[in-house]
Amino acid sequence: MTESEGETKFSASIAAMLSLTGKVLTVLGPVEPEQLGRTMTHEHLTLTFECCYCPPATGEEAAALAPIELKNLHWLQQNPYSHHENLLLCQETNAVRDELLRYRKAGGGTIVENTTTGISRDLPVLQQLAKDTGVHIVAGAGYYVDVTHSDETKKMMVEELTDIIINEVLHGADGTDIRCGVIGEIGTSWPITESEKKVLRAAAHAQTQLGCPVIIHPGRNPAAPGEVVRVLQEAGGDISKTVMSHLDRTILDRGELLEFAKLGSYLEYDLFGTEVLNYAFNLVVDMPSDSQRVQTLAFLIKEGYEDRMLISHDIHTKNRLTKYGGHGYSHILRNIVPKMLSRGISQNQVDKILIDNPKNWLTFK
Numbered sequence: 001m002t003e004s005e006g007e008t009k010f011s012a013s014i015a016a017m018l019s020l021t022g023k024v025l026t027v028l029g030p031v032e033p034e035q036l037g038r039t040m041t042h043e044h045l046t047l048t049f050e051c052c053y054c055p056p057a058t059g060e061e062a063a064a065l066a067p068i069e070l071k072n073l074h075w076l077q078q079n080p081y082s083h084h085e086n087l088l089l090c091q092e093t094n095a096v097r098d099e100l101l102r103y104r105k106a107g108g109g110t111i112v113e114n115t116t117t118g119i120s121r122d123l124p125v126l127q128q129l130a131k132d133t134g135v136h137i138v139a140g141a142g143y144y145v146d147v148t149h150s151d152e153t154k155k156m157m158v159e160e161l162t163d164i165i166i167n168e169v170l171h172g173a174d175g176t177d178i179r180c181g182v183i184g185e186i187g188t189s190w191p192i193t194e195s196e197k198k199v200l201r202a203a204a205h206a207q208t209q210l211g212c213p214v215i216i217h218p219g220r221n222p223a224a225p226g227e228v229v230r231v232l233q234e235a236g237g238d239i240s241k242t243v244m245s246h247l248d249r250t251i252l253d254r255g256e257l258l259e260f261a262k263l264g265s266y267l268e269y270d271l272f273g274t275e276v277l278n279y280a281f282n283l284v285v286d287m288p289s290d291s292q293r294v295q296t297l298a299f300l301i302k303e304g305y306e307d308r309m310l311i312s313h314d315i316h317t318k319n320r321l322t323k324y325g326g327h328g329y330s331h332i333l334r335n336i337v338p339k340m341l342s343r344g345i346s347q348n349q350v351d352k353i354l355i356d357n358p359k360n361w362l363t364f365k
């Protein structure tokens with residue numbers, strides 16, 4: 001790049017940054033925060049999740065190869081990561097389009113699509129889905145967990161990673177001009193790897209410059225969310241504008257949950273619809289049911305955290321689509337909201353969790 005090209009790009013970046021203040025950045029461009037409506041803050045509309053394939057238990061090999069059909073659905077729901085085809089949500093664009101139309105009908109307005117580099121983000125598909133359905137879609141910048149980092153990514157300095165993330169937000173990602181409106185989900189394992197720490201620091205530095213929302217996938221250990229916050233804080237990240245995802249499978253003890261909540265991030269319960277006996281990625285965990293998730297939401301509200309809570313389904317396998325007998329992207333709006341109301345959570349509190357908190361998080365400073 002010549003000096004004058006460099007100066008032009010710098011001026012374009014400053015202009016792009018200024019134009020985002022007070023706005024939410026969707027795959028179709030910036031929108032006013034009031035336009036978002038009810039928002040699922042952690043979903044995937046197209047991804048490949050083969051990085052997390054778990055071989056089936058001995059004796060179950062045939063089920064793992066069987067086609068996805070009615071008689072196999074219960075096995076699939078209990079073993080979603082042991083079936084290669086089930087991990088290819090990227091093959092279901094037509095079904096996802098139908099789902100998004102149903103989501104709108106159910107009162108949904110926006111979806112934050114958390115697919116980052118490593119699990120096959122597909123921005124042109126997201127943009128087309130937004131055009132076809134009228135649902136606002138916010139795409140994610142940055143990198144998923146270490147096992148998906150390329151050798152090139154692992155060799156990068158924090159500054160290079162920061163530049164890439166900033167570019168994905170200000171100018172577009174994956175060789176397109178389609179821009180990402182959040183950083184994340186940034187993937188971390190437990191313990192957090194060196195490469196993941198660099199990405200976390202880069203996310204914090206990018207957030208400092210952009211004033212944008214960040215969302216984290218923590219490792220599967222109760223200490224993981226707190227450790228991520230520590231790394232982000234040391235790098236200057238804004239924890240009040242950061243979401244900690246997957247708390248349903250990560251911090252099950254209420255005392256530990258309150259300790260974590262004091263650190264000030266958004267608290268996300270995003271596995272609504274997932275009811276499994278054995279959680280393949282950490283067999284020590286008893287995955288809560290949806291009823292237990294609602295109980296935890298009521299507990300956090302009682303403890304004063306209604307301004308910090310977010311909910312979603314994190315759909316990332318085929319079996320969770322209605323096409324395959326799953327709950328789909330409208331489960332929270334159709335089923336969980338009535339349950340919340342029946343358990344003493346007020347309509348005003350539901351609206352905070354589904355409308356106000358996502359809007360505040362997603363608005364650029």
Ligand SMILES: CC(=O)NCCS(=O)(=O)O
Pocket residue numbers: 044217246249271281314316
């Ligand atoms: C796509 C993704 O990372 N989903 C999270 C699955 S987990 O079981 O909660 O880790």
